[in-house]
Amino acid sequence: MEKDRGHPNRLGIWGWIGGGSWGPDRYLYTLHRITGLGLLFYFVVHIFVTSSRAIGQSAWEESMMRVTGPLFVLGEYLVFVAVAFHAINGVRLVFAELGLGIGKPIEPIYPYRTCLDDQRPWAIGALLLIVALVVVGALDFFVWH
Amino acid sequence: MSNGKVPEQIVFRIRRFAPGRDMEPVWKDYTIAYEAGMTVLDGLWKVKESIDPTLAWRASCRMGVCGSCGMLINGKAGLGCNTQISELATSVVTVAPLSNFPIVRDLVPDLRPLFDAHTALSPYIIRSDSSEQEEPTGEYYQSAEEMESYLQFSYCIKCACCMAACPTCATDPIYSGPVALAQAHRYNTDTRDDGFEARKDVLAGEAGPWRCHFAGECSRVCPKGVDPAKAIQLMKRQLVADALGLRKKRLPAELAKKPDGIERRPDIPEAPAPTV
Amino acid sequence: MRDQKLWTWHLAAGVIILFLLGLHMAIMHLDALLGIFNPAGGHPIDWANVVARGQSLAFTTTYILLLGTALFHGLYGLRNILFELDPAPPLKKALSWVLILVGVGLFIFGTWAAWVGYQVASQA
Numbered sequence: 001m002e003k004d005r006g007h008p009n010r011l012g013i014w015g016w017i018g019g020g021s022w023g024p025d026r027y028l029y030t031l032h033r034i035t036g037l038g039l040l041f042y043f044v045v046h047i048f049v050t051s052s053r054a055i056g057q058s059a060w061e062e063s064m065m066r067v068t069g070p071l072f073v074l075g076e077y078l079v080f081v082a083v084a085f086h087a088i089n090g091v092r093l094v095f096a097e098l099g100l101g102i103g104k105p106i107e108p109i110y111p112y113r114t115c116l117d118d119q120r121p122w123a124i125g126a127l128l129l130i131v132a133l134v135v136v137g138a139l140d141f142f143v144w145h
Numbered sequence: 146m147s148n149g150k151v152p153e154q155i156v157f158r159i160r161r162f163a164p165g166r167d168m169e170p171v172w173k174d175y176t177i178a179y180e181a182g183m184t185v186l187d188g189l190w191k192v193k194e195s196i197d198p199t200l201a202w203r204a205s206c207r208m209g210v211c212g213s214c215g216m217l218i219n220g221k222a223g224l225g226c227n228t229q230i231s232e233l234a235t236s237v238v239t240v241a242p243l244s245n246f247p248i249v250r251d252l253v254p255d256l257r258p259l260f261d262a263h264t265a266l267s268p269y270i271i272r273s274d275s276s277e278q279e280e281p282t283g284e285y286y287q288s289a290e291e292m293e294s295y296l297q298f299s300y301c302i303k304c305a306c307c308m309a310a311c312p313t314c315a316t317d318p319i320y321s322g323p324v325a326l327a328q329a330h331r332y333n334t335d336t337r338d339d340g341f342e343a344r345k346d347v348l349a350g351e352a353g354p355w356r357c358h359f360a361g362e363c364s365r366v367c368p369k370g371v372d373p374a375k376a377i378q379l380m381k382r383q384l385v386a387d388a389l390g391l392r393k394k395r396l397p398a399e400l401a402k403k404p405d406g407i408e409r410r411p412d413i414p415e416a417p418a419p420t421v
Numbered sequence: 422m423r424d425q426k427l428w429t430w431h432l433a434a435g436v437i438i439l440f441l442l443g444l445h446m447a448i449m450h451l452d453a454l455l456g457i458f459n460p461a462g463g464h465p466i467d468w469a470n471v472v473a474r475g476q477s478l479a480f481t482t483t484y485i486l487l488l489g490t491a492l493f494h495g496l497y498g499l500r501n502i503l504f505e506l507d508p509a510p511p512l513k514k515a516l517s518w519v520l521i522l523v524g525v526g527l528f529i530f531g532t533w534a535a536w537v538g539y540q541v542a543s544q545a
């Protein structure tokens with residue numbers, strides 16, 4: 001086939017991050033993916049760490065000893081931030097991917113309006129909510145304790 | 146928007162690739178004189194006529210209708226013929242072939258993956274009354290509101306700009322992509338169509354809309370305002386409802402009733418006999 | 422199983438996780454603000470608090486539910502991402518099986534931990 005003589009020209013993973021028109025929805029997609037993977041990784045470790053409570057108080061306290069210190073506090077805060085982002089943006093996605101908040105099909109008249117314009121207020125609202133959670137979380141993690 | 150301050154000389158930085166000769170695409174610069182109203186496609190013509198006749202690209206209608214001239218202009222997918230150089234507001238215009246498709250030569254992408262995905266989703270009206278479709282005795286009824294539920298998606302010119310911008314298309318050749326999915330949805334929602342179950346064979350699997358994560362790039366670059374991301378999310382809604390047994394089933398539209406009690410005026414000639 | 426069904430459950434799981442993990446986060450990380458389900462005071466991960474929650478059958482069952490939904494949601498999401506990298510079909514099959522086995526294994530282990538933890542807490 002001529003295909004073999006041509007050049008494949010696929011963007012590859014680079015295309016997951018950029019390479020389109022660099023719209024804000026692209027960054028939300030990338031962050032959703034990164035936070036999802038980060039949470040999954042944390043969760044698997046978490047299952048092992050918290051399982052020590054089945055053995056008893058000393059095993060639990062020993063495993064909790066192993067995950068103390070400023071680095072772990074920061075790590076747990078990042079998990080909290082990841083949950084805040086993935087959860088709130090996830091709710092937005094659940095609605096959007098079920099066709100809610102993206103507008104009805106319209107007559108395309110220039111300058112074109114797209115579902116991204118209908119989505120924008122929801123995305124901004126979600127981001128504000130995330131920021132609020134991140135701030136309250138920071139106070140709870142680092143100030144009120 | 147034009148601010149009237151376009152430089153007199155424009156550098157076209159074009160990604161060249163000749164199969165058999167080049168291993169990798171290379172950037173080449175061509176300087177041409179700017180003329181008022183010049184589109185990127187006009188600029189390519191100027192380069193070909195006055196500097197390098199071997200430059201290859203694909204275009205036909207030069208008015209945003211045929212879908213031939215999709216290319217990456219300053220890194221963004223768009224039509225060469227409806228992009229004004231003045232609106233780019235740069236003195237260097239980079240032009241590259243659409244990403245995520247094999248390069249045939251220079252700016253010519255091999256769009257077969259798009260057309261294969263499109264064909265696989267049966268982009269036409271599917272019905273069981275094939276005799277009526279072959280030998281029509283009338284028109285299928287459709288209201289104006291029913292038409293509006295898919296009309297926007299039917300403006301697609303298959304230019305492939307959306308697939309060059311889509312993050313999933315950047316790695317996954319099995320994903321049908323925004324063109325084929327938007328067209329499948331266009332037919333699925335057409336009240337004259339009865340092909341939902343047939344298309345579901347493809348849509349329910351790996352080629353379906355599940356690989357779309359609403360990054361929205363397709364809708365952002367579409368030069369025709371088709372908004373494929375909207376079509377894909379509406380399609381997911383239908384398929385999720387179907388998976389839960391909640392999809393509203395409908396029968397395909399029937400033949401429109403002919404008005405009763407109206408005499409045909411004798412001076413109106415009969416329609417000519419069908420030619421195909 | 423086809424993606425139409427799996428993805429529908431992926432979304433549904435996301436909604437369930439939202440509530441359960443939202444509560445979990447509120448207990449663990451908004452304790453200074455809300456102070457819920459930490460009867461012994463102090464830090465939410467102090468043994469006394471873990472025991473207090475662990476004695477409750479409701480907590481135990483919702484933890485098992487969160488365990489299952491989050492494993493399915495996360496591992497299916499991972500599978501989606503891996504499949505987008507276009508692995509060869511035999512590799513896809515192998516990946517699916519590995520993810521299923523990892524998911525089932527972790528679910529059994531986590532359920533064991535939650536259940537035995539419930540009994541340990543009830544005796545404490």
Ligand code: HEM
Nearest residue numbers: 033036037039040087090091093358435438439495498499
């Ligand atoms: C808090 C409630 C959560 C909600 C509402 C939620 C929602 C979602 C949604 C809607 C998607 C699909 C997005 C798309 O179409 O690309 C998704 C993907 C994903 N989620 Fe969650 N999720 C939640 C929690 C979690 C947790 C706890 C984990 C980790 C164990 C996780 C891991 C993932 C992964 C790995 C993906 C795939 C990301 C991708 O394909 O880009 N999610 N989530």
Ligand code: HEM
Nearest residue numbers: 043050076079449466471474484487488491531532534535
């Ligand atoms: C970084 C913040 C987190 C902290 C401090 C934390 C703390 C804990 C603690 C102390 C337990 C033991 C049960 C109890 O005392 O009530 C537990 C169990 C559990 N956590 Fe978390 N958690 C965190 C994040 C998460 C996340 C992100 C998830 C979900 C993806 C999660 C899911 C679970 C599940 C399913 C269990 C029960 C595990 C089992 O029974 O095997 N946690 N967590």
Ligand code: SF4
Nearest residue numbers: 301302304305307367
């Ligand atoms: S949806 Fe838009 S960008 Fe995609 S092929 Fe059709 S017209 Fe081109």
Ligand code: SF4
Nearest residue numbers: 311357358360361363
């Ligand atoms: S909305 Fe979906 S189809 Fe469109 S660019 Fe994004 S991932 Fe691709």
Ligand code: FES
Nearest residue numbers: 207211212214226
């Ligand atoms: S030449 Fe036909 S769309 Fe540009």
